[in-house]
Structure formats: C-alpha cells, structure tokens
Amino acid sequence: MAVRLWISAAPNWGYGAPQRMLNRMVRLNLHSVARLATTTTTTTTITPRAREEAGAAAAIPFEPMLYHLRPVPEEFQQALACNVANAFAAAARTEPGATAQDTQMRICGRVTSVRAMGKHLYFSDLEDHSGRIQVMCSKRHLDEVSQQRLLHRHDHIEVFGSPGKTKTGEPTLKAQLVRVIAPCQAQLPDHIEDKEKQVRERHIYLNTVDNDLRQTLKMRNQVLSTIREFFALRDFVEVETPILSAQSGGAIARPFITRANALQADLHLRIAPELYLKRLVIGGLHRVFEIGKVFRNEVNKVYADPGNAGPVLRRACQELHLERMELFINGAELCNAYQELNDPAEQRRRFEAQHRERQQGNDELPLPDEDFCQALEAGLPPTVGWGLGVDRVIMVLSGKPHIRDVLAFPILAPKQATSQDGC
Known part of the structure; x- marks a missing residue:
C-alpha cells in the first residue's frame, strides 16, 4: 500500500x-x-531517588475514573492557557532566580523525566507538540489524587503556575498546582x-x-x-x-x-x-x-x-x-x-492484447474497461x-x-x- x-x-x-x-x-x-x-532533542535521566520513589508508588492501584479532566479551580480560572513553547518563552524573559508572580499560566503535556531534590521538591520535564519546559513543584502542589502516587515518566499532567528561572538560569514553570490527567500505567522501555x-x-x-x-x-x-x-x-x-x-x-x-x-x-x-x-x-x-x-x-x-x-x-x-x-x-x-x-480504437486494441496475455496466466494485467473506451469516444x-x-x-x-x-x-x-x- x-x-x-x-x-x-x-x-x-x-x-x-x-x-x-x-x-x-x-x-x-x-x-x-x-x-x-x-531537529534534535536532548535526553534526560531519572535520579536513583526518583526511581525508588516511582517504584514504591507503582504499587498503588489506579482509579482511572479519577483522572478525567476536572473543572479548573476558581483561583486559577484567570490563568492563561497556552502551549509549552509559550510558557518557555515567558520564562526565558525573566532573570535568573526570578519569577513573574503576576503571570499565571496553564499548560498540559507529557512528563519525560522526574528528578527529586530532597524529600518534597521535584523537577520534571514536560513536553507537548510545541516543545519542552522544566516544571518545578513541591509535593504540596500536587492535587490530592496525584499525591497518592507522585509523578511518573509518561504521565500526562496539567500544570498551573508562573514562569521564571532557576538560580542557574534554566527557564522553568514554577507550579502552584499539578494534576495528573492521564497516568501512565505501563512500564515503558527506554529503547526497543x-x-x-x-x-x-x-x-x-x-x-x-x-x-x-x-x-x-x-x-x-x-x-x-x-x-x-x-x-x-x-x-x-x-x-x-x-x-x-x-x-x-x-x-x-x-x-x-x-x-x-x-x-x-x-x-x-x-x-x-x-x-x-x-x-x-x-x-x-x-x-x-x-x-x-x-x-x-x-x-x-x-x-x-x-x-x-x-x-x-x-x-x-x-x-x-x-x-x-x-x-x-x-x-x-x-x-x-x-x-x-x-484514441479509443487504440485503447481497445491494447485492452484486447492485455486480455489475451491475462488468459495465458498473467493475472496482474487489468481486465478490458469498455466504459472507459466509451468515455474516450466523447x-x-x-x-x-x-x-x-x-x-x-x-x-x-x-x-x-x-x-x-x-x-x-x-x-x-x-x-x-x-x-x-x-x-
């Protein structure tokens, strides 16, 4: 085909x-x-601590019906819905260590990596069709459903937060609320x-x-x-x-x-x-x-x-x-x-020659199409x-x-x- x-x-x-x-x-x-x-992309890794926490959380059973899209909380209803590229651009305009507190954004995407910093702080890379951005959140920023299992690679999440940069200058969306909207329930390989x-x-x-x-x-x-x-x-x-x-x-x-x-x-x-x-x-x-x-x-x-x-x-x-x-x-x-x-006459002659060859066993040749020959006469x-x-x-x-x-x-x-x- x-x-x-x-x-x-x-x-x-x-x-x-x-x-x-x-x-x-x-x-x-x-x-x-x-x-x-x-186009090239960068590869990210998961820290040993994140792997350990993810493994422990994997034992918690899922309740899939809890992960459908829910209404936007009242305090975030004015957040600007945008794609990852827009959020990255807004974050890139800030100074290292700063946050645009007066700007609230809402993005959705797929988690490509999770990195734990201490007991409560997490960094994850979020990807959608437009690009990739780092998301910073603490455990208290996860909604009550997501807190049961934390974040896994390949989860689809929704993030409400403000754009900024880390002290090292990495453009980051600093989360105020993170919700898992489609959990990854399979152990996906890194390579096939x-x-x-x-x-x-x-x-x-x-x-x-x-x-x-x-x-x-x-x-x-x-x-x-x-x-x-x-x-x-x-x-x-x-x-x-x-x-x-x-x-x-x-x-x-x-x-x-x-x-x-x-x-x-x-x-x-x-x-x-x-x-x-x-x-x-x-x-x-x-x-x-x-x-x-x-x-x-x-x-x-x-x-x-x-x-x-x-x-x-x-x-x-x-x-x-x-x-x-x-x-x-x-x-x-x-x-x-x-x-x-x-020329309809020549077309008929060729169809007839193909038909004779087809009768001798060549079934790839088409059958004569008299309707098409009549169309050629017009x-x-x-x-x-x-x-x-x-x-x-x-x-x-x-x-x-x-x-x-x-x-x-x-x-x-x-x-x-x-x-x-x-x-």
Missing part, C-alpha cells in the same frame, strides 16, 4: 509541464521541509531494539523513544500541505475518485478483492485512480489532482539506499509518439510522467499526467532506508506468521 499523487491536465498545460512542475515543487519548499529532518516490535508497538515507540519518527511524520504533513498549496495556486481542483469499483485498472498490478454483501458482488480496491481522472478531464474539469492511497497486492519492496547517485531523468518516445519522463533519486523511482493515450483533449510516490519523497528527504520508516502504522504480517522483510 502506498500514497501516490496523480495529476491530469488538459492541452494548455503543455507537454513539458510535468518536468517543469516537479522542478518548481522541489525549489518551492525543499529547505523548509528538510529543516524538520535536522526489535524492528518489528518498533512497528507493532508504535504507540510506545513514538511516545518514549523515537522523536525522529515524530519529526518524520511532521515532515510528511508539511510535504502534503506544500503539494496541495502548489496545485491550488495553479487552479487545479483536488478530487476524490472511487477506492472500490467493479474492476481495477490504470496500472499493472494484482488487486485486493473484497465482497460487497449489499450488492452481492466482488469489488476491487483501486490500484490507480488514473482512468477516473481522465474521465473528469473528458467531462471538462481540465486541471485535477488527487492525493490518496492505492492498493497493490504484491510483495512489499524495501527501497534501500544504493549510494549517493544524483537525480536521473529518462525520456523515451513510445509508439504513437507518446512522451514519457521518469525521475529517479538515489535509485528510487519518484515520478512517472506521460502524455495520455486519447473526446479526451491532449492531456499529460504523472504519478508521484509521496512515501518515497519522504524517504529521500528524511534519509530513511525503508518505506515503513516514514509511515505511522505500516502493514505487518499477523503475529503468528513470519515475514521475510518484517513489513
């Missing part, structure tokens, strides 16, 4: 447009996207060596170990946003084409087949949206694109980095003078662009189109060797089965 970007455009776009578009997209936001790949376990327990892997994966997923989001922005500025219309249909087409691949009980018929998951996008161009929607998943029932490939080869473009004139362009980076094909066939203007492997783009930008490294939840074989490539 892969995410691909498919585009079709009518005559005024020009035959050289796919290559020009790709060049512009690469220039458009490559630096801002790649910047996310270089097994690659398959990293994927199966992705919620743990993301939460505790792999900030790099989180940054990769953020990069993925920015790449998709950039693609959409690029086409919106050029008057393209984003569309959705059927994921399930009576037959698959538009590419050469073995489809997944499922049963529609309501229709009492088999349906195919799409292997490409190409034929539907061409129908839209025929219907007068001359600039369309789709970002979506395609499903191909084939052996999953590992796109390993073969070396530091630069981009390679290949152009070939096929029969009927079709133009084609492919983009390869580091040995991985990222883009396949072509001028579309718009007239497909000279059109160019290309498909971009978004997953592979993320692999190149992030330097990841395997496609599973850029997906939040890649497909795995069932636990009782084994897989040669682990994905």
Whole structure:
C-alpha cells in the first residue's frame, strides 16, 4: 500500500509541464521541509531517588475514573492557557532566580523525566507538540489524587503556575498546582531494539523513544500541505475518485478483492485512480489532482539506499509518439510522467492484447474497461499526467532506508506468521 499523487491536465498545460512542475515543487519548499529532518532533542535521566520513589508508588492501584479532566479551580480560572513553547518563552524573559508572580499560566503535556531534590521538591520535564519546559513543584502542589502516587515518566499532567528561572538560569514553570490527567500505567522501555516490535508497538515507540519518527511524520504533513498549496495556486481542483469499483485498472498490478454483501458482488480496491481522472478531464474539469492511497497486492519492496547517485531523468518516445519522463533519486523511482493515450480504437486494441496475455496466466494485467473506451469516444483533449510516490519523497528527504520508516502504522504480517522483510 502506498500514497501516490496523480495529476491530469488538459492541452494548455503543455507537454513539458510535468518536468517543469516537479522542478518548481522541489525549489518551492525543499529547505523548509528538510529543516524538520535536522531537529534534535536532548535526553534526560531519572535520579536513583526518583526511581525508588516511582517504584514504591507503582504499587498503588489506579482509579482511572479519577483522572478525567476536572473543572479548573476558581483561583486559577484567570490563568492563561497556552502551549509549552509559550510558557518557555515567558520564562526565558525573566532573570535568573526570578519569577513573574503576576503571570499565571496553564499548560498540559507529557512528563519525560522526574528528578527529586530532597524529600518534597521535584523537577520534571514536560513536553507537548510545541516543545519542552522544566516544571518545578513541591509535593504540596500536587492535587490530592496525584499525591497518592507522585509523578511518573509518561504521565500526562496539567500544570498551573508562573514562569521564571532557576538560580542557574534554566527557564522553568514554577507550579502552584499539578494534576495528573492521564497516568501512565505501563512500564515503558527506554529503547526497543526489535524492528518489528518498533512497528507493532508504535504507540510506545513514538511516545518514549523515537522523536525522529515524530519529526518524520511532521515532515510528511508539511510535504502534503506544500503539494496541495502548489496545485491550488495553479487552479487545479483536488478530487476524490472511487477506492472500490467493479474492476481495477490504470496500472499493472494484482488487486485486493473484497465482497460487497449489499450488492452481492466482488469489488476491487483501486490500484490507480488514473482512468477516473481522465474521465473528469473528458467531462471538462481540465486541471485535477488527487492525493490518496492505492492498493497493490504484491510483495512489499524495501527501497534501500544504493549510494549517493544524483537525480536521473529518462525520456523515451513510445509508439504513437507518446512522451514519457521518469525521475529517479538515489535509485528510487519518484515520478512517472506521460502524455495520455486519447484514441479509443487504440485503447481497445491494447485492452484486447492485455486480455489475451491475462488468459495465458498473467493475472496482474487489468481486465478490458469498455466504459472507459466509451468515455474516450466523447473526446479526451491532449492531456499529460504523472504519478508521484509521496512515501518515497519522504524517504529521500528524511534519509530513511525503508518505506515503513516514514509511515505511522505500516502493514505487518499477523503475529503468528513470519515475514521475510518484517513489513
């Protein structure tokens, strides 16, 4: 299963447009996207005393219903709700040892470390989507529920307090009230060596170990946003084409087949949206694109980095003078662009040739699609189109060797089965 970007455009776009578009997209936001790949974080540790206290507290049974979000106490209702980055910035503006007593803030996040200073004072690092900040609190600042077990790593907590700095100059939120809003009730590891376990327990892997994966997923989001922005500025219309249909087409691949009980018929998951996008161009929607998943029932490939080869473009004139362009980076094909066939008679001839080969045992070839041939008879203007492997783009930008490294939840074989490539 892969995410691909498919585009079709009518005559005024020009035959050289796919290559020009790709060049512009690469220039458009490559630096801002790649910047996310270089984000680094610091690692914190737990003191022996904190480990001892956490171990003792772990024996106390949880009452999960006590940890739902509760009303804000009256004395903190004027506190400014903000993210960790805002709190850090406010704390950074204070002097060492000082506290902005006239400023009350409320932040929520995940505890990444806990450090005890004496019997009653605790320092913890709190993290949310925007960053990380140190929180200082004493045991009396914990609400009565939280006092039963103190704080654990990976707890989600709510903190009310004032920004300031410690005497050593560390920006800190000095807590006046700390409440656990979602306790961590599992013993989470510091590291997961097994690659398959990293994927199966992705919620743990993301939460505790792999900030790099989180940054990769953020990069993925920015790449998709950039693609959409690029086409919106050029008057393209984003569309959705059927994921399930009576037959698959538009590419050469073995489809997944499922049963529609309501229709009492088999349906195919799409292997490409190409034929539907061409129908839209025929219907007068001359600039369309789709970002979506395609499903191909084939052996999953590992796109390993073969070396530091630069981009390679290949152009070939096929029969009927079709133009084609492919983009390869580091040995991985990222883009396949072509001028579309718009002759219904030639399309039928090719479908028939594929059908004869299919009858001889090549079940990856699609069945003839007469509905599409009839659509071509209405007239497909000279059109160019290309498909971009978004997953592979993320692999190149992030330097990841395997496609599973850029997906939040890649497909795995069932636990009782084994897989040669682990994905």
